[in-house]
Amino acid sequence: MRYGGLAALILACIGLLTVAAVNIVRIERQMQISATENMTWIFGQTQIEALxxxxxxxxxxxxxxxxxxxxxxxxxxNLLRDGPQWRFLSEAGLAEGLMGWRDGLLALDPAEGGDRAALAAHVAALSTALRGKASRVMSREWQIQSERLDSLGRLHLLALATVLGALISGTVLAALLIDRERRLIRSTMDQLRAKQLERDLDQERRTSEGYRRFSDLIAHQVRTPLAVIDSAMHRLTRxxxxxxxxxxxxxxEVSREAVARLVRLTDTALLMARVDRGxxxxxLACHDLDRIAAAAIEDLHESARALKTGRVILGxxxxxxxxxxxxxxxxEILANLLRNAFLYSPPGSDIDVRPxxxxxxxxxxxxDRGPGMTPEELAVAFEDFARGARHRDLPGSGLGLPLARHLARLQDGDVTLAPRAGGGLVARLILPGAVTT
Structure with a gap:
């Protein structure tokens, strides 16, 4: 039903154009000169020969x-009798008597000794008869031409009407197609806008949820170092x-560690915000990854008392x-991965760093040689603020791993996590390499 109207218009256009084509063919055929016509010329030539x-x-x-x-x-x-004109003469009622004149003429053939005077009289009478029949032939031809012109006029009008009908039907069809195309475009645009609004709404929901989780995390992570600083200051000023x-x-020293923790949390949140907004x-340039790793380890030695719990082995x-x-x-990526390794490693265990x-x-x-992660924890490890249920009481923002992956992908690299053979976790930083010989 949806496309029935369009199909009917298309069929109407095809039908009208077919009728127009048939009429044009009929007009072309009627305009052709028939071999049975132009009788005036033939009778004229016969009359000339008689004269x-x-x-x-x-x-x-x-x-x-x-x-x-x-x-x-x-x-x-003989041409009048044997040629295609005989049918025209018969249909017009003009053939009667012509063959009698021919037979009488043959009976007076000079080659067979026919009477010359009788032949002259017969030829004179034949000329008179041919003049009369020529007038009737001309009248008949004019009548046929008039009928033909009338028929051609009707066919022209019919062809013109069918072409105009096809044009009108085509115009209506084009208008309907354009209207439906516009409706389809509007519907498509509405769907795209709806999908965009849905994506925006989901993004707003995720952002709102992220802000809520971030505020809860900040409230928890900031309260602890502030409480440590407040306790230290209270003890010193008692x-x-x-x-x-x-x-x-x-x-x-405790206060400095608490302040450093606050600074790291603030720096991580600010850097993550900068990454999110591009x-x-x-x-990018060629750099020695061993040297970068050594510098990250040295910085961690200077800023983290957790190093006293184990060793960092740079292979x-x-x-x-x-x-x-x-x-x-x-x-920054290596510092985040190292801090996570120290955070979740047991006291006295070693951490291997191998470029x-x-x-x-x-x-x-x-x-590291820590407790590692379950498959469920690995699946969501790089989501913002994601933290395992076993590690919620440990310090951390839940932004270290997502930030490390974002920063790696900005450099056409990546960060992955995998269980370590014998227990623990292996965090791998992947970057484009420059092969040296």
Missing amino acids: NLAAALSSDADPAEVQLRFDLLVSRL PGNPPSPEIIRAKA AVEPD SGNRPVTAICDPVLTG MQDGELAVCDIS
Whole structure:
């Protein structure tokens, strides 16, 4: 039903154009000259030959000339009888008597000794008869031509009407198709807008959920270092005996660690916000990945007391590892991965850092000996604020791994996690490598 109207219009256009084509063919056929027509010329030629024979007979012309004129007249009469014009003459009622004149003419053939005077009289009578029939033939031809013109006029009008009908139907069809196309475009645009609104709404929901989780996380993560600082300051300012230098140093160190934790949390959140809005542009060049890893380890030694709980073992291959990267962003990635390894490793365990060349890639594996992650935790490890149920009481923002992956992908690399053989977790940084010889 939806396309029935369009199909009917298309069929109507095809039908009208077919009728127009048939009528045009009929017009073309009627305009052709028929071999049975133009009878005036034929009768005129026959009458001329009769007059020529009469003139030859009246002037005592040479018998050969008379015989020639006689044969030409007979041939014209035979043409009328044997040619396609005979049908025209029969239908017009003009054939009657012509063959009698021919038979009488043949009976007076000069070659067979026919009477010359009788032949002259017969030819004179034949000329008179031909003049009369020629007038009737001309009248009949005009009548036929008039009927033909009337028929052609009707056919022209019919062809014109069918073409106009096809044009009108085509115009209506085009208008309907354009209208339906516009409706389809509007429907498609509405669907696209609806999908875009749905995506925007989902994004707003995710953003709102992210803000809520971030605010809960900040409230939890900020409260702890603030509580530590407040406790240290309260102990140092408590009335009574002044604290000893050892207590002052211990409280100062605790306060510094709490402040450093707050600074790291703030820096991570700000950098993640810059990455989300596309404000971070990596400065890519060839750099020594071993050196970047060593610098990240040294920075961690200077800023984290957690190093006292274990060792960082920097392994090296049999050739330098050159990566195409931004050293600042790569250092931030390694610092996040190292902090996670220290955070979840048991006291006294070692952490292995090994840069390697893997074909055309430069990789750096950071392996710890902690509890590792379950498959469910690995599946959501790179989502914002994702933290395992077993680690919710440990310090951290839940942004370290997502930030590390974002920064790696800005450099056409990636960060992956995999279980370590023997227990623990292997965090791998993958970057484009520059193969050295």
